[in-house]
Amino acid sequence: MATLRIPALCLVVLVGASGSGKSTFGRKHFRPTEVMSSDFCRGLVSDEENDQAASKDAFEVLHFIAGKRLAAGRLTVIDATNVQPEARKELVALAREHDVLPVAIVLDPPERVYVERNEQRPDRQFGSKVIARQRSQLKRGLRSLKREGFRTVHVLDTVEEIDAVSIERTRLFNDLTDRTGPFDIVGDIHGCRAELEELLTRLGYAITRDDAGRAIDAVHPDRQAVFVGDLVDRGPDTPGVLRLVMGMVANGHAYCVPGNHEDKLLRALRGRTVTISHGLETTFEQLADEPAEFREAVATFIDGLISHYVFDRGRLVVSHAGLVERMHGRTSGRVRSFCLYGETTGETDEFGLPVRYPWANEYRGRAMVVYGHTPTPEPEWINNTICLDTGCVFGGALTALRYPERELVSVPAAEEYYAPAKPLHMASAPAREPDVLELTDVTGRRVIETATHGRLSIRAEQAGAALEVMSRFAIDPRFLLYLPPTMSPVATSPEPGLLEHPLQAFEAYRAQGVTELVCEEKHMGSRAVILLTLDDDVAEKRFGLAGRGAIHTRTGRSFFEGSLTDELLLRLRTVVAEAGIFDELDTAWLLLDAELLPWSAKAEDLLRNQYAAVAAAARTSLPAATAALESALASGLDVGDHLARLRRRTTNADRFTEAYRRYCWPTAGLDGVRLAPFQVLASEGTTYQDRPHVWHLGIADRLVAADPSLVTPTRRLFVDADNWEAGVGWWQEVTGAGGEGMVVKPAANLTRTAKGLAQPGLKVRGQEYLRLIYGPDYTEPANFARLRDRNLGHKRSLALREYALGLEALDRAARGEPLWRIHECVFAVLALESEPVDPRL
């Protein structure tokens, strides 16, 4: 039984006259969704599968859908007659556009078969003339299929063959997704054998030598090497490098992709005319001393190299000059050319070198792309891609990347073997990740995969509102690693006269099986996120932005103008350093979650325009109205109820005034400003949502101890199911003394329960504080009864989604992921905050 081999990703074009059995063949060998039939598309656009007048529209639909499938990397089968060269040409072009191989499978059974089949299909009575014409068109085209661009052509011309054949999908050569490493990826060598041997030795490889002492293999007990190409030219011992790498590849100890220098060498070895320059002359001299068999072996080796590899379930891509995401795992001349030469803008720089298109700046793929080709003084991560060419042959270094560890190992060049066209330190490779993000990183409908709460979607309008706020008010995204989530209040208390009470928080957690809780005092300030650095060089090095860090609000605005921010950051840096936190967490930067006091430092605007103004109006109108009612009552009018009500409202307004005054104290510059950190968010390589709150508060206490004039403690009480009353008593005490309230959190911090992620905290606000939220008169019985009816569902769901997005941003930041990946999450939190949720919750 014959087996047809086709690549796992390709465009299969079935070719055959009507009645040749294409649809049956398609059904038998492919999934229904893989087969795009022209008849079906005719039906889609015209309700009539055989309406030939609809063919033009039908093929447009077919090409559109096939294009979407190929873009997504899915094998696609075209079920149409495809007997005319024009029809096939369009399909070949479609395959090329998506860098997949076009495959033709021709079905051409003997004539009688068509006649029989067409007789059985009353819906389609093609004349035998039509069939004959199609078959003759097919016959004429058969020989030119390869020339038309089909890499593989299978012709089946008997019914038996058509019935008996089976199809095997073969893996693409570049598909090494099942090889998970670990790997050591080595940059451009250019004949620097000594440095290569030294590097491999440092990486833990044992070098095998032949009788003449020449290195012919290198073995690591559990790692494999991957060479990014440009093994040859310019350097002192190209044959020695080739011998070693060829040996490693042959023995399965390494993989190698070709560089542009190998490509050119191959053409030269095969006798093609090439300009002997850019170091090829040195290779030729050195190879001249080698036997002819070695030169032939080199040619065979280079010829067999695959343009790029996709490793480790698609997480790692290695190619010589990098690779844009849409070409990962694809095969075409274009892909090969990109892998070898990269993309150039068509311009040349002042040294006559081609200007590279900065594809890495726009790279948004999940796979890490490792490459060489363009010498840079220091390898730098750009959007999860890295160039390892550190110009060894030009006197730089030979560099390897340990994967998945992401560690760089370098060996300096013993000397400058070849003078670079432009000085190495002036290398034009994009120096680092671009500081301008793409609009498409944040706008439109987005779906973000979070580690803690699954896939979360952001609507286009939400993103639109966030775009305005982010653009007009937020700090530089490089310092904006996190925005805190909104927090849900407790369920409404059944107690008379109380909207919120701690018992509902305790019970809500108990219902989810969480009984170890911490009550933390709710500070009367503004939420502040603080990015701190160990010294003044850290920010530039780690985040690509000069400065000491940032202190920003929950919507990403800076709290203070530049010099005040820097002053406060410097004080805090000293506090954190004195407390030994940088050392303990082994980090040069730290992200803290804190409350900045007083509220009036930031919100004086709101306090004056909203709260004080209301109180001022109340202070002048209520006494006048009360006096008028008193006169009316004295003159015998029945206004007693009104008067009593107004007297109560006067008391309410007084209490309201007292409530907002607690949030105001004068600050001048930083004098009077205090910080109450309560949580460590992230540091280099680590996030802290799994550390219990006792640990976080312990850190906070150490900061207080280091500078009690600046850092304010967060009072707290740990409670469990046996001492709820203690929690209730503590809340009464805190709010009775004018405190804002408290936040109840699972003591263990991030908590997953059978019902999903638990709320990270529930706020329980004090009765008097709530006047600032619900208005001075909210306690009036008529108002109160209606206010109890509040819907918390949306707020809770929002709180969890924002929490998960915030954690995702922290994880990405700690892992050193590309800026756009962090910003996407931070932006999403802001976008969700634009949701119309009752702001009083």
Next chain:
Amino acid sequence: MFLTLATDLAGVEAPASDLGFLLHKNPARPQGIEVTGGTAHVFYPEATGERCTAAVLLEIDPIALVRSGRGKAPEGFTLGQYVNDRPYAASSLLAVALGKLFRTAMNGRCDARPELAARPIPLEIHVPALPCPGGAELAARMFGPLGWTVDARPVPLDPQLPAWGDSRYVDLRLTGVLRLADALNHLYVMLPVLDDAKHYWVGPDEVDKLVRAGSGWLGAHPEKDLISRRYLAHRRYLADTALERLAEADGLTEPEAVPDDAEGPVSLAVERRTTVAAVLKELGARRIADLGCGEGALVGELLKDPMVAELFATDVSARALISAKRRLHYDDLPDRQRERLRFLQSSVTYADHRLAGLDAAVLMEVIEHVDPPRLPALAKAVFQAAHPAAVVVTTPNSEYNVRFDTLPAGTFRHPDHRFEWTRDEFTSWATGVADAFGYSVEFRPVGPVDPEVGAPTQLAVFTVREN
């Protein structure tokens, strides 16, 4: 929420308590009626032959006000809907209540005492908490020309925090000899005019009624421009609750859109537009982006030029784009006109590839709205990512500010301006950007050139340097 109206009817052969007839409200019987947002009570603290005082107490139901969602989408909450001065201040709601309580009196009708209704009588009005953002002086300007003696005393914001100064309220007393109907109409119109609050809860139809009540006297009022402008300023087309919410989250208040008064005559804005359009024509630009198009004034100007083939109007604010579309009647344009124009929400601090490779991009009065630390991002997004053949930038010349009479020294022309540059500062920024991104730059003045301080607006034209 409270005011009193008193008279002694001195010089009139009638007891003071006849005020009850004029108001059509019996002094012996307190009365309450349902009005927008709550209940309005009328009662008489005193009603004797010598003196009669009528009091109006409007008791707002703040919760009903929010839940009825008047004037705003019911879901569009902001914190200000619960915590606001409506229950205490003499707001537009009080005016609406007056209209309902005293409709007949306002028309000047009184069958019981027709001669009293027709003649001026001595009146004293007391509004203890009148929102009056211009202070006592503004109150005098508003009521003085109508024949009132005005005693307006500022109310301190918080007596315990004297540094905060005065609130936006005044304790207002008006005395004068006027027809009662006129007095009521004055209050009916002036309360909402002076009320600086956003008209959360007054529908457009009610606003129209208020305007009608001014007939007969508003036309002759020296402040009639200010009065009518305030009306328009308060009738905001699209209240952007989303932005208000995000500002509130930080304890800030979203600044009200301020008309560009500071720059004085409208002609500067027009001159800026026509200059930019002329520069673009001179450059021969056919595919143009107006970055930060705002309400679309420049776009409208450019559309008139048939040589302009394609226009991208972008703004970071979705709300601005909606206004611009409405202003330019975008949806009603003929297809061919509409094809030339595209509205895009975009941001000058993010790279937007939809705008790549145009003939020209315009940043007209945009850069000064960007925080200085974010200007490098703007430069990269515009000059590197979009990389148009030419860029036209205009920005205020801060040196010229001293020539604006109404602009207090040291303040910016617009509250959202993050900076205003001198000519040297602008030149240094522009040449730096030009060098960094391969452009040449030249500068031009816009508006009358003052020998000492230059032109009010500075303009830079960047053109890509040939390689």
